[in-house]
Amino acid sequence: MTAMESTAPLLIRTYDEINHNRRRLLHEAYHAYPEYIYCEPEEFNWHQSRGRTNIFDLYYLYDAGYIDLTRGLYEEHRRPDFFMLTPAGADLMEKPGFLDEKFPVSAAALNNRSCHETQ
Numbered sequence: 001m002t003a004m005e006s007t008a009p010l011l012i013r014t015y016d017e018i019n020h021n022r023r024r025l026l027h028e029a030y031h032a033y034p035e036y037i038y039c040e041p042e043e044f045n046w047h048q049s050r051g052r053t054n055i056f057d058l059y060y061l062y063d064a065g066y067i068d069l070t071r072g073l074y075e076e077h078r079r080p081d082f083f084m085l086t087p088a089g090a091d092l093m094e095k096p097g098f099l100d101e102k103f104p105v106s107a108a109a110l111n112n113r114s115c116h117e118t119q
Helices: 015-032 049-063 085-093 098-102 107-116
Strands: 068-070 082-085
Touching: 015 068, 015 082, 015 085, 049 068, 049 082, 049 107, 082 085, 085 098
Parallel strands: none
Antiparallel strands: 068 082
């Protein structure tokens, strides 16, 4: 089996779902700062669609300069080991309106997520 054959497809997501996940990752990094957050293999796994989607979003945030990654040396699909907020990521979180401007999420999506997260 080749590496591509064992790579799960990305989840098909709405714009709200994409932004919600990226905001979630930024919030985790913000609340842990200045510590790195370990990328649990169960949550960041190339062989499961949800895990691959989380890795995709981490690399997006990394390429945008909002988080820093330490990459696994022995991981076949470049699963990061850890991630941490950058100064640009802190600005995004702390300056009023910046997070909503960059990663908007509809009020309906926020309410729907809140209901699901409490169950």
